[in-house]
Each structure stands twice: as C-alpha cells, then as structure tokens.
Amino acid sequence: MAYDYDLFVIGGGSGGVRAARVASATGAKVALAEDDRYGGTCVIRGCVPKKLMVFASEFSNLPDEARAYGWDMSLGDFDWCGFRDRLHGELDRLEGVYRSLLSNSGVTMYDARAQLKDPNTVTLSTGEEVTAKHILVATGGHPVRPEIPNAHLGIVSDDLFHLEALPKSMLIVGGGYIACEFACVMAGLGVDVTLYYRGAQILRGFDEEARGIIAEGMSEKGIDLHFGTNIVDMAPASEDHSASGALTSSDASMGAPANEPETRDISKDHDGPIWVKATNGKEAVFDKVLFATGRAPNTQDMGLEEIGVELGRGGEIVVDDYSQTAVPSVYAIGDVTNRVNLTPVAIREGMAFVETVFKDNPTPVDHKLIPSAVFTQPEFGTVGLTEDEAREQEPVHVYCTSFRPMRTAFAGQPYRVLMKLVVSRDTDRVLGCHIVAPGAGEMIQLAGVAIKMGATKADFDRTVAVHPTMSEEIVTMRDPMRTG
Incomplete structure (x- = not known):
C-alpha cells in the first residue's frame, strides 16, 4: 500500500x-x-x-x-x-x-x-x-488540578508565565520538584509564599538527606512550609471569610470534581483574593493559589x-x-x-x-542512571540510587558531608550544601551521587558521566581535587559516615 x-x-x-x-x-x-x-x-x-x-x-x-x-x-x-x-x-x-x-x-x-x-x-x-x-x-x-471544590480558582504552572502582575501572596499546593522550584522562584521575586504538602517531607522519591537540606534552605528563604497539610475547601475571599468563622464553598458544592462545572455561581474569570481552608483547620486568604499536584x-x-x-x-x-x-x-x-x-x-x-x-538497528531506550536537577534554591543534582534504594539492593558505604560554602559563609548567610556518595560495599562502585549546592545541576552532569561509566570510589579518590571549590569534597571524602 x-x-x-x-x-x-x-x-x-x-x-x-x-x-x-x-x-x-x-x-x-x-x-x-x-x-x-x-x-x-x-x-x-x-x-x-x-x-x-x-x-x-x-x-x-x-x-x-x-x-x-x-x-x-x-x-x-x-x-x-x-x-x-x-x-x-x-x-x-x-x-x-x-x-x-x-x-x-x-x-x-x-x-x-x-x-x-x-x-x-x-x-x-x-x-x-x-x-x-x-x-x-x-x-x-x-498539569492537573485536584478534585476539591472550586479548584478552578487556582492556577497551574502553565499560567505562571502569563500573570498580569505578581501577587503579594501565593499558596503553592504540592511537594514535588515543580512546587518547590516555583516556591523558591516566587519567594525570590518578592512574593510571600506558603506551601502546603500532604506528605511528611518535600521531594518524595529523592534522597532523604538532600530533601532535608533543601527544606531547610527553603525555610531560611522565608517560605512557610506546612507538611501533612492539604486544602479541603476554597472560595473567592469576601468579608464573610474571617479567622473566627468563614463561609465555605462546601455549603453549595462539597465534593464537586475539580474538572467538572461547579454548582456554585462563581465566575471562572475570578482574579481576586482566594479564601482557603486547610486540613488542619487553618483558614487563610491568598492572592493566588498554585496547584502543582501532578501531571x-x-x-x-x-x-x-x-x-x-x-x-x-x-x-x-x-x-x-x-x-x-x-x-x-x-x-x-x-x-x-x-x-x-x-x-x-x-x-x-x-x-x-x-x-x-x-535505520534497521533495534535500539532499546536506556533509562538507567539518568542525571537530573531540581532548580530549587539551593539547587539539587542527583544521579543513581538514593541511600534507601541502595540499602534495599545490597550493603553500602555512605560518604556524606554538609558544610557552609566559602562564598555565603563569608557573607554570614546560613545556607548549607550537601555532597553525598552511595557506594557498593562489594564492588566499590558508586551507585548514587547527590549534591545540594549552587550549580549542582552543572556538577551532576559531569558526575553522571563517571557513574554511567562504572566509576568506583577508588576512582574518585584517585582524582586530584580542584581547590578551593565546593565540588572538591566529592573526591576528598575518605571515611564512610554510615555503613550497612
């Protein structure tokens, strides 16, 4: 044919x-x-x-x-x-x-x-x-909105680039990389940012220590983090919405799916403040609500x-x-x-x-050992297994250091960085590398080459450090912090 x-x-x-x-x-x-x-x-x-x-x-x-x-x-x-x-x-x-x-x-x-x-x-x-x-x-x-009443009042990541003006306050719902990246961006642009995440810690699926360092850095940046928290109701803010008692959109539309027409007569073009009620009972008003809850x-x-x-x-x-x-x-x-x-x-x-x-050359896609970066502030670069993933697979040595980098320490700023290697005890092969630091995305690209090639901890140790840099710590950690 x-x-x-x-x-x-x-x-x-x-x-x-x-x-x-x-x-x-x-x-x-x-x-x-x-x-x-x-x-x-x-x-x-x-x-x-x-x-x-x-x-x-x-x-x-x-x-x-x-x-x-x-x-x-x-x-x-x-x-x-x-x-x-x-x-x-x-x-x-x-x-x-x-x-x-x-x-x-x-x-x-x-x-x-x-x-x-x-x-x-x-x-x-x-x-x-x-x-x-x-x-x-x-x-x-x-991007998708969650199934809560009046979710159409919130925006998604696609909408951020078209805002007519920066809001004074923003609630970001979600704890993945999109939520965390935009929380840092908006805070850096002068927006008062609050983040609700239903989990116990941001960036689920990434290395536990790295997640903690990033959360600390976000808090130091002024982002108000609330874990174990989600929205149960939201509506256009009005004089009726006060801390002592607010009218809820659930009076008319409780349970309306986010992607279906709501039963309450609310304009989809609403561009004013939004009242929000959280699962912890707290009520607040924000200029914008950003849903970063999945795609x-x-x-x-x-x-x-x-x-x-x-x-x-x-x-x-x-x-x-x-x-x-x-x-x-x-x-x-x-x-x-x-x-x-x-x-x-x-x-x-x-x-x-x-x-x-x-080209008649059957080629499967290799999805192993893909380096990636999360552009939070501090930035996060990662490749390979997390410590928990590696421990489930085999016994490991964990080399890890956290410190205040020279540039920001001199300026009296509290930010810390993290350098971490997860290494097989049996083969000495580096199974994972996790970096939280300015420029971590640039660093992890090069570390990814070595790890993809099968580099061992001994290979890292034989490499002479570039001094004074943050990245030199990757090749100067001699003793494991944890073994198991």
Whole structure:
C-alpha cells in the first residue's frame, strides 16, 4: 500500500521534533502535527521559561551578599511586566527556531490537532486525512488540578508565565520538584509564599538527606512550609471569610470534581483574593493559589484505545522497550508514556525510535542512571540510587558531608550544601551521587558521566581535587559516615 508519509509525528515538542528531523535525514517522507506552539512543554511552558525565572529570582540575594564583600548595593523594584514581555519574546524566538529546524529538514508541518482513525490514518482538525506507514505519538502531558471544590480558582504552572502582575501572596499546593522550584522562584521575586504538602517531607522519591537540606534552605528563604497539610475547601475571599468563622464553598458544592462545572455561581474569570481552608483547620486568604499536584499524559480524545493502543491507569500509552505500542505501526515517546518525564529522555527515545524503525538497528531506550536537577534554591543534582534504594539492593558505604560554602559563609548567610556518595560495599562502585549546592545541576552532569561509566570510589579518590571549590569534597571524602 502506498502511504502519504513514511512517518507522521503527533506533537511538536522536543522529542517529536527531534524524531521527525532525524527520520527525515534518512530519506523518509515525514510530517508533523501540532495544535499548540512548537517547542512543547519544555520550551514554551516548562524548562526554559522556568529556568529564566530562576535566574531572575536569584538577583534578589545579591545586595546583602555584595555588602559583605564591600560593595554598596541596593535592591530596586522588580519589573515583572518588563521581564514577562522579554520572556515571551524569547519563547517566540525559540518557537521560530523549532519551526525552521523542521522546515529546513524537509518535514511537512500541520498546525492542527491530530487523531488516529486507524493504525495508519490520521484525521486532522482541518478536515484533512493523511496516511502513514508509521505513526509516532509525542503529545506530552499537562498539569492537573485536584478534585476539591472550586479548584478552578487556582492556577497551574502553565499560567505562571502569563500573570498580569505578581501577587503579594501565593499558596503553592504540592511537594514535588515543580512546587518547590516555583516556591523558591516566587519567594525570590518578592512574593510571600506558603506551601502546603500532604506528605511528611518535600521531594518524595529523592534522597532523604538532600530533601532535608533543601527544606531547610527553603525555610531560611522565608517560605512557610506546612507538611501533612492539604486544602479541603476554597472560595473567592469576601468579608464573610474571617479567622473566627468563614463561609465555605462546601455549603453549595462539597465534593464537586475539580474538572467538572461547579454548582456554585462563581465566575471562572475570578482574579481576586482566594479564601482557603486547610486540613488542619487553618483558614487563610491568598492572592493566588498554585496547584502543582501532578501531571497527566495528553491522550484524551485521540482515538488511541479505539484502534487498539493500550493505555495505563493514568492515561499513559503503554509501550515496550522500543517505544512500540500494542498496535505495530504506532509508537510513542516522551511524557505521554510516563516513563521518565525529562526532556533529554524524550529526545533520546526519539533517537532510539529512528534507529529502530528507519535505520534497521533495534535500539532499546536506556533509562538507567539518568542525571537530573531540581532548580530549587539551593539547587539539587542527583544521579543513581538514593541511600534507601541502595540499602534495599545490597550493603553500602555512605560518604556524606554538609558544610557552609566559602562564598555565603563569608557573607554570614546560613545556607548549607550537601555532597553525598552511595557506594557498593562489594564492588566499590558508586551507585548514587547527590549534591545540594549552587550549580549542582552543572556538577551532576559531569558526575553522571563517571557513574554511567562504572566509576568506583577508588576512582574518585584517585582524582586530584580542584581547590578551593565546593565540588572538591566529592573526591576528598575518605571515611564512610554510615555503613550497612
């Protein structure tokens, strides 16, 4: 059968664009459909704008530190509107780069929503139908709101980059990396930040000691952390909402799911203060409430299950080691598969897909020992197993040190850093490395190379330290702090 295309990619994020370009370079006829902006979550609504906001927020710390070093500096007002407009300009530029890369690679672009009619046919929102030998789904994910009354009054991470003005106060609900990163960002921009998290400690799934150091740093930054706490009710603030007794939205809409129309007559365009009641009984009013309570794959209304593609409990596309679905002609990569939701991983999955399908070189995706960074303040870089994970696997030595770095200690600031290695007692191989420090993301990238290569603690010990640096501690820890 003759097809219109050898490959049709659904989704113009980092993974989909890379797969389309590389497949086209093999001589394949490739098309791509995107119904929003090219660049996807990372470029438009995630990594890039977030990191630029991180940079902006860090300048608020400079005057106090500079004075300790003899500089007379004062902090002026932060121009949110000026920064936001410049940020949007940069995102527009990057989207143009993505479009140019596709065009220059010979990829046909459709600015339309795509659905699967059958294993080889795509229906576009323009009314067109096209056929393809292979279809790659790379539609990513989206933030979700919790199922509490009037959750529509809160915003999600996508909305942060479009605020008309910075709020004076913000409640952030969640304890994952998105919640913690934006808590630090907003606090650094001068917002009074409170964080509710239902768990006992932030950043569940990461190394326990690192989580503690980051939580301490966030508190020292002025972020009001509340653990074991969640929202049970919220409503537009009014004169009736007081500490002594507040009218609750539950009077009319208790239990209304967050993504369903609420029963109470509240404008979805509400932009005023929000009254919140917490599980601990505390009531408070905030200018904004940010939900960072999870993300879901973009698989709704795509025709996937109808043609036989299997979806998991969370709506993710189920794939094998080669990113192939239950339908042989349909593949999926990136966050829509909910494997490891990181941009570089989606790109690697796209490359492996092309190797497998268009270069006749079956290439499984390697999801082991992936370095990652959490851009909190202090920053966190991690690769490999946590201490608890390693102990469940085998006996380990744990090398760990925490100290005040030279730069901030001289300025009289309380911030501490953490350097930690988790090492196999039997093989001496480094199983995990965890760094909490300024620039931890830069450090962990290089540590990740060594650990991926199978470096041992002896290899680290043989490496001469770069002095004076924070990172030298990684190669100077001689005696384990814990063994077990």
